[in-house]
Amino acid sequence: MGDPGRGGARGAAAEDTLAVGVGTSLTGEEFHRESAPIAEDAPQSPTYAYICAQDKFEVVLRSLAESLPGTDIRFGVRMESLAQDDSGVTATMSTGEVVRASYCIAADGARSGIRAELGIGVEGPPVLGHMISIMFDADFVHLLKDRMCALYFLRSAIPCAVEAVDNKRRWMIQTGYDPAEGGSEADFTPEFCVEVVRAAVGIPDLPVELVGVMPWLQQAVTATSFRSGRVFLAGDAAHVSTPQGGFGMNCGIQDVHNLVWKLARVLRGTAGAALLDTYESERHPIGARTVHESLMNALITFRMMEGELSLKEAIEQQASRRSSEGLVLGFHYDSAAVLDDGTPAPTPDDPYRSYVPIARPGHRAPHVWLTRDGAEVSTLDLIGPGFTLLTPKGSGWRDAAAGLDVEVFEISADIPSALTSPTWAKEYGLTPTGAVLIRPDGHVAWRTAAAEADPAALRDALGKLLARS
Incomplete structure (x- = not known):
């Protein structure tokens, strides 16, 4: 998809920061704002996170899809209806x-009809809440x-969360009801x-135009x-996170990013069908972990709302x-779509918070700034729709990759x-x-730290990665 920050989602994103606010209302005296320390995270990527409402982001995605x-x-x-057989x-x-x-x-979303029709169940706690947006x-x-914040948690007369859609006039409130207490x-x-909105904002006579419920x-x-x-299954059909943390769409996009290149290779006949088996083994544990962490975030909010x-403490x-x-990250x-090089995985003290950039096979290729004719280029910008080989200039691996379906970039230390x-x-x-x-x-498939350039070794690695018999 390229960098959505370059004119696409960045242009559609709301202004201001990733700050979070907590209080009794948006304009009440008891209010606290916690701003995200952007400078701490920015070095991990050539761009940074942006708040972009889904209705605007989908316009960006649609435009891009229609251009393909x-x-x-x-x-x-x-x-x-959907039916399948041995050939399709x-x-x-x-x-x-x-x-x-x-x-x-x-x-097809959290209430996936296809998932139900296939007889695939779900694992996790009962429904956490009946919500209204x-x-x-x-x-x-x-x-x-x-x-000004991206998200507000409010203990008003009607406890709710408020999201800034454009930080101008459009906002979203999330609140709930309890069927066990007769709510509906x-x-x-x-x-x-309108009463909910006015209580959240803290202005009893605020003019309000409802857009949707x-x-x-x-x-x-x-x-x-x-x-x-x-x-x-992909996205919410595969894993349903709570909104706390904002992990849902990221995780869903990661699903499809993982899957579509494998499907493309198999459909083009350049990979064996066994490559598709790696979608389940790679994405299922990540989806389950993401769901769990979103639940941990939600429990903090629940405990605050319940007093x-x-x-x-909640802040x-x-x-x-x-x-x-x-x-x-x-x-x-x-x-089987990753070839282990024998090096150990990093073990950060806090695997939820701490990201350790490493080019070990299986991990995301790290962002490192390069220069070319005085202009900055990220290593991530070199990754294309096919396999990408990065190597020091003069290593010999460019010649070794000749004739293979691999794009090679040689990187110099001082030219x-x-x-x-x-x-x-x-x-x-x-x-x-x-x-x-x-x-x-964008995940590393294979790495050789010091071996001499060898066409056969690279060809063999690609054969294994692509499940070619």
């Missing part, structure tokens, strides 16, 4: 059209001044929703399997878990006109004769 060759995007069409899948659409394909990616427009941002989504009439279930569950035959934690606990780079894969970095080889664990092979999803 061979895409056929439909709106207002529902898949009524058959989908019947609400328009009466029958679509035949080799594989299906089921990304209220999107609204109102003019009060001028009253917030130094309280029917309680959230337009009049009552949507019920949903707060859950923390993982599908028992991410695959059934030729159907693969078990004071505002100060301290939430702030301590704001940094989640270990979870989001530090995970690694262990499968200004070339890709240059005096430290990258050390950071990637390479000597002047080493090389590292990176998968299309």
Whole structure:
């Protein structure tokens, strides 16, 4: 997809920071703001996180998808049934059209009908809450001044969370009801929703325009399997996180990033079908871990809303878990699509918070700044839709890769006109004769720290990685 920060999601993102606020209302006296220490995390990537509302982000994704060759995007069409056999899948659409394909990616959300039809269950606690999202427009941002945040947790007359959609006029409130106490989504009439908004903002007569009201279930569950035959589960169909932490979409995008290059290789005949088995073994443990950590974040909020934690205690606990780079960036894969080089995995003291950049096979290729003709280039910007080989200039691995489906980048230690970095080889664990092979999803597939360039070794590695018999 490229860097969505370059004109796409960055241009659509809301202004201001990743700060979190806690109080009795947005304008109440008892209010505390905790700002994210962006400078601590920024070195891990050539860009940084941006808050972008999903309705805007999907416009960016749609535009990008429509620009790609061979895409056929439909709106207002529902898949009524899905069947599979030994050679493919058959989908019947609400328009009466029958679509035949080799594989299906089921990304149909938390209440996935495809998952249920396949008989795949979920693991995790019971439903955590019956929730209501209220999107609204109102003019009060001028009253917030130094309280601007991305997310607010409020213990108002109606406990809720408030999300800044654009930090201007559009906002989202998340609150809930308890069916055991007679509550229902029917309680959230337009009049009552306006009352919820005014209580959250702290202005009894605030003019409010409701945009939409949507019920949903707060859950923390993982599908028992991410695959059934030729159907693969991805996103919320595979794992449903709580909103706390904002992990859901990232994890879903990681699923598809992991899967689509494998499907492309198999469909083109350049990889064996066994490569697709690595989707389950790689993504299931990551999805389950992400769901668990989102639940841990949610429990802090629940305890605060129930009065078990004071505002100060909740703020301290939430702030301590704001940094989640270990979870989001530090995970690694262990499968047949990764060739172990015998080096140990890092063992950070806190694997949730601490990310240790390392080019060990299975891990994300680390971001290192390079220069070329005076301009900065990240190692991550070199990774394309195929396999990418990074190696020190003059190592001989460029010649060894001749004729193979691999894009090679030689990096110099001191030649200004070339890709240059005096430290990258050390950071990637390479000597002047080493090389590292990176998968299309940005994870290291194979690494040789010091071996002499050998075409046969590289060819053999690709054969194993791609499950070629």
